[in-house]
Amino acid sequence: MTAARQPSRSLRWLILGAALALVIGVGLLPDVRAFLVTAFAALTSRDPAVTRAFVDGLGWAGPLALIAGFVLQAVLPVLPALVLTAVTARAYGPYEGFLIVYLGTLLGAAAGYWLGRALGNALIRTLVGERTRLKVHEFTERHGTQGVLMIRLMPILSADVMNLVAGAARMKFRPFMLATAAGALPVTALVVWLSESGERLLWGMVILSAVVAGVAAGRALIRRRRAARGLG
Template sequence: MLAPVPRPTDPLAVRCSRALLSPRSRLSLLALVLLTAGSLVLLYEPQRLLASGWPGAGGAGAVLLFALAYGLCTAAFVPRPVLNLAAGALFGSAAGLTAAVAGTVLGAGLSFTLGRVLGQEALRPLLRGRWLRAADGQLSRHGFRSMLAIRLFPGVPFAAANYCAAVSRMGYVPFLLATAIGTVPNTAAYVVAGARADEPGSPAFLLSAGFIVLSGLAAAVVAWRKRHALRRPATAAAAPAVPEREPVAAP
């Protein structure tokens, strides 16, 4: 029996496949996905659906469904504080915290995957600025420690941290583990505040609200100090060097 004759490869099909799978094409697809997600959030405001009219808010299935919706919403740039307050209002402190943390890890993993698959190859050659190179080196070498610090301080936007980590060489495990651990304190404060929103004078509500305010102030102070610390080397490098004077011989 004669062996099948291999067909010659179509050069047009090869060029089209290479163009579609190129880093720039994948980056354009990522931008389109994010733009579509942001537009849908502005159009439909899914955070309102999470806070009202949630079906069967007392069962485990509802908690799981909320966590899935939470993850999708965070990947679509819905602010996490709103979702955390909704989790506390719907499920109480314990179940609300479980749903919020699970949704946070799910949304972070989804954003990280999109950024890693669609954007990393195209964006890594653009890391030429001093701040960008420093952030990439810190995340690549000390991924867990750096991401844990980012998650503990609420000053860095959640989505921005996800996509910056995706562009770096950080692995999935340290990224997700640091996210799961580092987001618990701030998430718990918002969830408790949402669960006790009908009792604004209760100790639990006051403690959670105080923690939110203090953590925000601490993040602002750390960001201010880091900004000035990064400015000093640039100022020192830009300053012209003063030549030393040669000693004058005595007559």
């Protein structure tokens, strides 16, 4: 058992290290580095006209690059999704930004699902370890699509592993995507709306997650009481 875990752990670090080396290597290219410096200055500028001019210069490639970034992040989480969301909202505003983030989230969930279905538990074990895989798999088996919806409605949790496990567990794709779409809709709107203020975003995520967790705990308590009365 220990011997089996060690190669998996080494492979996980090898994959993450290779991904990080690729990102750093690309970032060291002079043209790429110059573009990133310009993009950072434009996206963090206090003048909306500067940001808008930079975004307009990207044309159709800007939204496509961000959507591709969400898909890549869902499959191989190197850059936190909140960073991509904040950049998108800053660049494209609340309405266009919401559409880009929401579409990228759905496509990323679908990509993670089919990757998990194709490669199974071996990939999940490699990326997150056996203990995390077992916990998420048990949660998925117990709660099904309601579990997917619950995870999506709690923005302080990452749904990336859930996507992979749902595919590996052979959950039906349509219910999985419906639960993902329903849960991601209000959370995406909240995160995009609050992304300009880190403090407000943190409090919004914590409050929404606490409310969802409280409702889930209350429902579980009611079911237990009803079951106890039935046995009595």
